[in-house]
Amino acid sequence: MTGQELAALYRGYIACLNRQDWASLGSFVHEEAHYNGKRIGLSGYRTMLEGDFRAIPDLHFAIDFLVIEPPRVASRLLFDCTPVGELFGLPIDGRRVSFTENVFYEFEDARICNVWSIIDKAAIAAQL
Incomplete structure (x- = not known):
């Protein structure tokens, strides 16, 4: 998969979310x-996302920037919710x-197989 193809696939994933x-x-x-680092499978991944949308009804994933190095994607996501x-x-x-969330993905067979996520919780705490 080329970098352009992987970028398009990732943007499709974000649109799906x-x-x-x-x-x-x-x-x-x-x-x-x-x-x-924990195997959650597709069903656990879906459960996690559904819980995110319950906790944040107006959740919207906005891509700030992408770095593509097949089979990996690095993304900075912006949230205002x-x-x-x-x-x-x-x-x-x-x-x-x-x-923001800084998140790294690894793809296998054109699907996400590994996700490493770091959310800027300090930015949230500073707003309270």
Whole structure:
């Protein structure tokens, strides 16, 4: 897969998340997916994302920048949202917050098989 093809695939994945098109998630995420070193599989990945959207009803993934080196993608994602209740152990209680996620993906058979994610929780805490 070329860098351009991988970039297009990744953008399709982000669009899938933003549509909450869970039926299509398997087109982008491998059945044996790992998240931060733990095997969660496709079903666990979907459960995680559904929980994210429950906690943050207006969640929207915005790509700030991409670095593509097949079979890997590095992305900085931007979030400007209004979580309900707590988020990452912080009492948000409906306040609007902005934060970033630096995330690295590894693809196998044109699907995400490994994800390593770091969310800027300090940026959220500073807004409270």
